[in-house]
Each structure stands twice: as C-alpha cells, then as structure tokens.
Amino acid sequence: MQSPVRLLYWTILFLIANSVCGFLSSGFAQGGFTYYVAPTGSDSNPGTSAAPWRTIQKAANTLNGGDTVIVNAGTYNERVQVLTPGSAGKLLNFQAQGSVVMQGFNIQTDYVRVNGFEITNTPGSSPTDRTNGSGVYISGNHNEISDNYIHHSTAAGIFLTSSASNTTISGNRVAYAVECGLYINGNSNLIASNDISHTRSVNGIDASGVRFFGSANTVRKNYIHDLKVSDSPGESPYPNAFLTWGPATNYIFERNLIDKDSSQHHGFEIDAPIQPVGDIIIRNNVFISRGTGYNPDVIAGSGGTVTNVTIANNTMAAVNGPAEKAVWLYPNIKGAIVKNNALYDHGISSVPYIQVDSGASGVDIGFNSVSKSDNQAPKGSAYPGDLWMVNPLFVNLAAWDFHLQSGSPLVNKGTTLSQVTNDYDEVPRPQGSGYDIGAFEYFASLAPPSITSFTPITGLVGTSVTISGTNFSGVTAVQFNGVSATFTVNSATAIQATVPAGATTGPITVTTPGGTIGSTAFTILPPSITSFTPTSGPVGTSVTISGMNFTGATAVRFNGVTASVTVNSATAIQATVPAGATTGPISVTTPGGTAASGTVFTINPPSITGFTPSTGPVGTGVTISGSNFTGATAVRFNGVSAAFTVDSATAIEAAVPPGALTGPISVTTSGGTATSASPFVVASPPAGQTYYVAPTGSDSNAGTSAAPWRTIQKAANTLNGGDTVIVNAG
Structure with missing residues (x-):
C-alpha cells in the first residue's frame, strides 16, 4: 500500500499533468494551425489529419508560433531538431497522441512546448554527448517540457544549457538516464513534479538524480528515488539526489520527496570548486534514508566556499534503523541556517545529528527535533530550541506519513523564518501560535472546505472566477468540471481561479488536506455564429x-x-x-458546445475554359485552364482517370492516360465536376524509326542495318516513342 506522502505526490503530479494536457488539447487557444504526423503519412502531404506528414522533423521545419502538431501513436526513429522560435503566448506545440516513441528533441530556440512523448535509445556517442544523447536538450528560453517518459538515454535525461532560462520542466518521468536524470543550468527555470530514478554511471561519469548549476532556479515537488549502485554494473558510482560543484546561486529546493536507496548515501552534495556557490534554500522537503551508517541528507562546503545555505523545516527520517549525521557542514561554509528540521534516527553515540567542522562560520543551528528509535542520544548536546529525544508523533511512520498528530511535541515549537512561509502541502505557516517543526504544519482542525458562491456564474475559457467559502487554507487543487485550473488563494475565504482550456459546464471543486467540496455548475457559454x-x-x-x-x-x-x-x-x-x-x-x-451556421457556405464548382494542345497521343502533357481548381480530386479524359498536378486555382497540368479515347476532359473538386465544351482528340502515335545493333557495330555509327550500333545501351539512350531496335544475334 502506498503511503499518504507518496499518494499526495502522485495526486499533485496527476493534476498538473491533466492541467497541462487540458491546455494543450485546446489546439486553437494560441491562434495557430494544427498539423498531424503519423507513421503512415508522407512528408509530401499537407500535414492534415486526413493526409499527415511522416516525420516529426517535417513538423519542426514547418511550424510557426502558435502552431500545434499532433503526433499520432507509433515509433519514429528520429531525433528532432527545433530551430524555429515561437513567441510569448504563441508557442510551437509538439503533442503526442497515444504512445509515441522517438529519439528525443534538440531545442535550440525559444517558446517551444513538448508534451507526452516516450523518448528512448538516443543516438549520443558518449555520456558527455548531451546534444545527441539527452532525451531533451534545451538551449533556449521560455520552453515547456512536460509529461514525457524518458528512459535509457545515453546521456542526461533532460539537459538545460547555460543559455536556458524561464523554462519549465514538469511532470516528466526519467529513468535509467546516464549521469543524471536532470541537468539544470541557466537561470530562472522551474523544475516541478518530475519523477527521477535509476540513473546509471557509464565510463566513470557517476550517477545523480539532479545536477544543478546556474542561478535563480526553483526545484519543487519532484520525486527522486531508486538511485542504486546495482544499476551501473562494473562501475562504482556515488549516487546523490542533488549534486553541484558550482557555479550555483539563488536556488530554492522545496517540497521534494527524496527516497534514498540503501546504496545511496547523499541527498544533497553541495561542492564548490567552481565559484560562486551560495544562497541556497532547502525547505519543506521529505528525506527518507533506507541505509544505516553514513547516510547524510545534506553535505555542503567541500572543495570551496559555500555561502548562505538555509536548511529549514525538512523532515529527515532513517527508516531502517539509526544512521549517522543528517547534515554535514564543511570548514568552507560561510553562513548556514539549520532550523525547524524534524530528524528521526539520525545521529549515534559517536556521531552528532549535525556535524559542523572547525572553520565553518556564520552557522545558526537550533529548533530542530531529534528522535531515536533506540533511545540512544546522538553525540553532543542540544542546540538552543532543540527538542531532544522526543517522540515526534508522526501520523504513520511505517507508511511514510510524516504529518503530525494533535499531541505532537513538534507543534508550535519551531522558530519563525522569513525563508519559510508554508509547508510541504502548501499550508500557510503558522497555523497555531508558532511554526511547527518538520515539513508539515499541523492543522488544529482539518475542517473540509466549503463553497458558498462564485462569480461570475458563466463565462469562457480564461474567465477569472472569484470563489467564496470557508477553510481554503492549504488548497491543493481547483477544478472546473474535472479540469484543473490555475488559482491563487487570497485568503481562507476567497480563491481567484481561471477557467482552464478544456473545461465544460459543470461544478467547481476545491481540494484541501481537509477534503474536497463541489459547487453548483459553472456554465461555459455556448458559441453562436451570426x-x-x-x-x-x-x-x-x-x-x-x-x-x-x-x-x-x-x-x-x-x-x-x-x-x-x-x-x-x-x-x-x-x-x-x-x-x-x-x-x-x-x-x-x-x-461550451457546438454552433452551426443558419446558412450554408457554398463551395464554388470548377469550370473549364480551355485546354492546350487540343490533340495528342497518349502521354501528351495538357494544360487545362479554368477556375476553382484548388483541391481537385480527379481529372479524366473521356472518363479515363489521368495523372495531374494542380498548379493553381486556374491551371492544371495533366497527362493523357493510356486507354483514353477522343472525348471531353473533366475536372472534379469537392464543389462538383466541370466538363470541357470541346473534345480532346487522342491521336495515333507517329510511325517510329527502326535501328539496329550488332556485335560488329560501333556506337559511332548511324544505327542502320548497314551501319549498326555496338551496344543495346546506345539504343536505349536514343529511342523515342514508336521507335524499334533490332538486336542481331551475338
């Protein structure tokens, strides 16, 4: 049975995925065209649903800002290069429909969205060939990579270069990548609700869940798990959930679930041989350590100066017996806050729960709780405000439910921190007289929410709706008839939500840790055509x-x-x-529904005004003149179908087909069929010439019976329609 924490993670991930897919399913919300790709298509097709393209690369070469390509289920043995940019509000959309398996994307431009693909067997030549080996390689800005399944790549699952910015990586599942599941660089990127596991080491490159560099990036609600040494046979990796060696500054890591395999030692390893490294906040995360002995959740300061690290309101639990320190601060630390963390089974009689090496400066530690299953206190003594050797009264430790029971000694015993304003569930802090210790803030009453009204009561996609009610603190989801919406909790009694793409008429629901409540129906206004x-x-x-x-x-x-x-x-x-x-x-x-016009749109029928030439044998090229030829589906010579090309709305090129007899020419479009007023005369082919080839001839001869050619190839190069070559014995 899954734990409440894991169930909560998957619920949030599901809602985000539905929200993204719902937005993408509205193919016209950005005002662009929709194209299609299918395994049975052809790149010479127009890219419609009836006549799709064959390759995703054709779409990448064709799409403009606001356009969407729907890629139908199938396997596509291609890696796609995206070079054309979209723009704000008009992204290039690559949307998988069903199970679409391919070899990844190389995005070297801006405003591109990739959603729903299975990416595997990337063609990279080595772990450092991320351009070709990463499932998605991003070297642009304002891109969105969501809900993809990336596995068995030859380099990092998703790789952001130093030039990537304002990019969102959300809802992806990355497994069995090489080096790391996600490689974060650049600035102002959001990494949210991804599932990362089973990273492999190849050629000694080591294995991490996430490697992070750059500045001002936020890493939120990700699930890092099953990083195992055994997944890298012949290698000796040292798996970390999160690793940097700099530069890395102004990072926020919040509400992540880090489940460390028994062979994985570190949660965070913050090294600094390349400067600067600092201003890193690690808050409201849950760390689960399955190993014993050396098993820290955060180590910082190796190899160079690390400044201003905040480790606050995390829950750090060793679940298979006591482990050593939870946090290790090296001598190169210059400024660190370690407060309000709930530690379970970290620290032993010979090792403290937090190790601070001599030389570390500006360290502020306290208001942490220390709990031990064996009642053996860690080395050292309590810091100011610490709760020492207490039972945390988690709701269900065995099921990973680290919420606090009503009588927990951790309730209201933390200190107020400006860096932490809510908890793992986004419940505002504090709920009582003070901050609670650990990742979860206790609710004095998990009263379910209620909706008393909303305004307006009707609207379109994009309408801003004010929802009034009670107990809205800690809202985790707002939905319009089952479709997840973006929202802002203004107070415990008011929510501002936006009607999402794909929403239909139905109730509004609000979900909090106290439950879910539905409203009367919000009506999506139906369209009308005037x-x-x-x-x-x-x-x-x-x-x-x-x-x-x-x-x-x-x-x-x-x-x-x-x-x-x-x-x-x-x-x-x-x-x-x-x-x-x-x-x-x-x-x-x-x-909101479907509207039909009260009058019909008339497809203009084709007309034929003439053709030239007016006579000729089978195979003759004929130019047909007229009007409304666009979309022509057939050209016939006295009822016999001909091959043709529509040059324009007024001109068609056709070839007189075998079997045609003298008679009218017809052109058929969806608007009807036009027939020429005069017949095309099918002429008999002209009498041909007779040539000769003989073993004693020469290709410089005239090819006559008296002066034959030497090779049959000469004849093949010379003959025209109606000609004959006699090849003499030899």
Missing part, C-alpha cells in the same frame, strides 16, 4: 466567421470537414476552407 464572409468560394478560401463565445474553440468544420483556424477573439475566427469540403453549414465547437 454571419460569415465570404459566403462562397473554392477550397483554400479564407473565411471570417463572426459570432460570440469563440474563446477556446477546439474545432471549425465546413459541412463536417475540419478546417485550420485562428481564433482572433471571442467574436471572430479566421478559417480556411479545407480540402474535401462540400457545400453545407459551418460549425464552431468550444468547451
């Missing part, structure tokens, strides 16, 4: 559709055939008449 212009045209015509409540439109169809569209506003859509469309109504679909 007019469109022009009212007729051939395939490819741009049509402006006017109406209401178009925000979040998911489909526009011409008599049932899906069109590419741009949603200009809540009242205007620009659509292109798709190939295959026939005369009929236009429909617009949004999360």
Whole structure:
C-alpha cells in the first residue's frame, strides 16, 4: 500500500499533468494551425489529419508560433531538431497522441512546448554527448517540457544549457538516464513534479538524480528515488539526489520527496570548486534514508566556499534503523541556517545529528527535533530550541506519513523564518501560535472546505472566477468540471481561479488536506455564429466567421470537414476552407458546445475554359485552364482517370492516360465536376524509326542495318516513342 506522502505526490503530479494536457488539447487557444504526423503519412502531404506528414522533423521545419502538431501513436526513429522560435503566448506545440516513441528533441530556440512523448535509445556517442544523447536538450528560453517518459538515454535525461532560462520542466518521468536524470543550468527555470530514478554511471561519469548549476532556479515537488549502485554494473558510482560543484546561486529546493536507496548515501552534495556557490534554500522537503551508517541528507562546503545555505523545516527520517549525521557542514561554509528540521534516527553515540567542522562560520543551528528509535542520544548536546529525544508523533511512520498528530511535541515549537512561509502541502505557516517543526504544519482542525458562491456564474475559457467559502487554507487543487485550473488563494475565504482550456459546464471543486467540496455548475457559454464572409468560394478560401463565445474553440468544420483556424477573439475566427469540403453549414465547437451556421457556405464548382494542345497521343502533357481548381480530386479524359498536378486555382497540368479515347476532359473538386465544351482528340502515335545493333557495330555509327550500333545501351539512350531496335544475334 502506498503511503499518504507518496499518494499526495502522485495526486499533485496527476493534476498538473491533466492541467497541462487540458491546455494543450485546446489546439486553437494560441491562434495557430494544427498539423498531424503519423507513421503512415508522407512528408509530401499537407500535414492534415486526413493526409499527415511522416516525420516529426517535417513538423519542426514547418511550424510557426502558435502552431500545434499532433503526433499520432507509433515509433519514429528520429531525433528532432527545433530551430524555429515561437513567441510569448504563441508557442510551437509538439503533442503526442497515444504512445509515441522517438529519439528525443534538440531545442535550440525559444517558446517551444513538448508534451507526452516516450523518448528512448538516443543516438549520443558518449555520456558527455548531451546534444545527441539527452532525451531533451534545451538551449533556449521560455520552453515547456512536460509529461514525457524518458528512459535509457545515453546521456542526461533532460539537459538545460547555460543559455536556458524561464523554462519549465514538469511532470516528466526519467529513468535509467546516464549521469543524471536532470541537468539544470541557466537561470530562472522551474523544475516541478518530475519523477527521477535509476540513473546509471557509464565510463566513470557517476550517477545523480539532479545536477544543478546556474542561478535563480526553483526545484519543487519532484520525486527522486531508486538511485542504486546495482544499476551501473562494473562501475562504482556515488549516487546523490542533488549534486553541484558550482557555479550555483539563488536556488530554492522545496517540497521534494527524496527516497534514498540503501546504496545511496547523499541527498544533497553541495561542492564548490567552481565559484560562486551560495544562497541556497532547502525547505519543506521529505528525506527518507533506507541505509544505516553514513547516510547524510545534506553535505555542503567541500572543495570551496559555500555561502548562505538555509536548511529549514525538512523532515529527515532513517527508516531502517539509526544512521549517522543528517547534515554535514564543511570548514568552507560561510553562513548556514539549520532550523525547524524534524530528524528521526539520525545521529549515534559517536556521531552528532549535525556535524559542523572547525572553520565553518556564520552557522545558526537550533529548533530542530531529534528522535531515536533506540533511545540512544546522538553525540553532543542540544542546540538552543532543540527538542531532544522526543517522540515526534508522526501520523504513520511505517507508511511514510510524516504529518503530525494533535499531541505532537513538534507543534508550535519551531522558530519563525522569513525563508519559510508554508509547508510541504502548501499550508500557510503558522497555523497555531508558532511554526511547527518538520515539513508539515499541523492543522488544529482539518475542517473540509466549503463553497458558498462564485462569480461570475458563466463565462469562457480564461474567465477569472472569484470563489467564496470557508477553510481554503492549504488548497491543493481547483477544478472546473474535472479540469484543473490555475488559482491563487487570497485568503481562507476567497480563491481567484481561471477557467482552464478544456473545461465544460459543470461544478467547481476545491481540494484541501481537509477534503474536497463541489459547487453548483459553472456554465461555459455556448458559441453562436451570426454571419460569415465570404459566403462562397473554392477550397483554400479564407473565411471570417463572426459570432460570440469563440474563446477556446477546439474545432471549425465546413459541412463536417475540419478546417485550420485562428481564433482572433471571442467574436471572430479566421478559417480556411479545407480540402474535401462540400457545400453545407459551418460549425464552431468550444468547451461550451457546438454552433452551426443558419446558412450554408457554398463551395464554388470548377469550370473549364480551355485546354492546350487540343490533340495528342497518349502521354501528351495538357494544360487545362479554368477556375476553382484548388483541391481537385480527379481529372479524366473521356472518363479515363489521368495523372495531374494542380498548379493553381486556374491551371492544371495533366497527362493523357493510356486507354483514353477522343472525348471531353473533366475536372472534379469537392464543389462538383466541370466538363470541357470541346473534345480532346487522342491521336495515333507517329510511325517510329527502326535501328539496329550488332556485335560488329560501333556506337559511332548511324544505327542502320548497314551501319549498326555496338551496344543495346546506345539504343536505349536514343529511342523515342514508336521507335524499334533490332538486336542481331551475338
């Protein structure tokens, strides 16, 4: 049975994944085109759902800002290079549909989103060939990598270069990568809700969950587990959940779950041979140590100066018997706060629960709790404010539920820290008269939330809704009819939420640690079509559709055939008449429903005004002139289908097909069939020449019976239609 902590982690991850997928499923929210890729497609196709491309690279070469490519289920033996940038609000979207297996992305541009792919068997040549070997390699800004399954890569699972910034890495599962699951560099990136396990060492590169460098990055709600020496046969890795050797500054690590295998010693290793390293906050994390003996959760200061490290309100539990120190501060530490941490079974009679080496300076330690299953106190004595040798009264230690019971001595016994404002569950601190010790703040009453009202009661995707009620502290999710929304908790009685893409009419729900409550239905306003212009045209015509409540439109169809569209506003859509469309109504679909036009859009029929030449044998190229040829599906010579190319809306190139007889030419489009007024005369082929080849001939001869050629190849290079070559014995 899974523990409450693990269940909570997966619940949060599921909600974030649903929110991301829901946003992505609204293919037109950014106002771009939607294209398709399938294993049965061809890159010479237009990239529609009916005629998809074959490769994801074709999509990467074609997409512009705001466009989406839906990649259908299948295996794609390609690694995709993305060089074209999107822009703010108009990302390039790569969306997997079903199980899509491929060899990764190399993103060297900005505003790109990658969602839902299985990435494996990357083509890198070594662990340091991250450009080709990482599942996703990012060298740009404002990118989003979410909900992918990356495994057995030949380098780091996801690699951010020093030029990566403002990028979000969320909801990914990374397993059996080489070197590390995530390699963070650059600045102002968010790493959230990823699952990282089973990193391997190859060629002595070692194995970590996350390696971190750069500045101002936030690492939140990730699950690091099963980092095992046994996954690297023939190697001797020293697995760390988090490792840096600098430079690394202004980092926040919060609400992560670090489950250390018995063969993994370190949670955090903060080394500093490359400066600067400092201003690192480690707060509200849960560390589980399965090993005994040497098993610290944080070591800092090896190899160079580390400044201003805060280790606060973490829960650090050794679950298989007493282990040594939980924190080790080396002599190079210049400024460290270690407070409000709940330590269980760390420290033994010969080793303190926190080891501070001589030379470390600016160290402020206290208000930690120390608990031992064997009742043997660690070496040393309590720091100011410490709770020494107490039973923490966790809800269920065996099930990893480190929430505090009502009588826990850790309640209200911490000190106020400006660096910590909430807990692992995002419950605001303090809930009582003071901060609680450990990652979880105790609720005096886990009263369920209630919703008393919300305003407005109707709206579109993107509408800001104020939800009123009670007991909103620690809200973990807000959903509109099951679709997760972004939200801000303004107070214990008010939430501001945004109607998410994909939401449909239904109740609003609010979830807190005290439970989930639903409301009456919030109504997503249905769309309506008031007019469109022009009212007729051939395939490819741009049509402006006017109406209401178009925000979040998911489909526009011409008599049932899906069109590419741009949603200009809540009242205007620009659509292109798709190939295959026939005369009929236009429909617009949004999360609020589907609206159909009251009048039909007429697909203009084709017409033939002439053709040239007017006569010729089979194989003759014929230029057909007329109008409304776009999307032509057939050209026939007196009923016999011909090969053809649509040059434009007014010109088609066709070849007289075998079997054709004298008669009219016809052109068929979705608008109808046009027939020429005059017939095309199929002429008999001209009489051909006869040539000769003989073993005694010469290719410089004329090829006559008296002066034959020497080789049959000469004949093949010379003959025209109707010609014959006689090859003499030899």
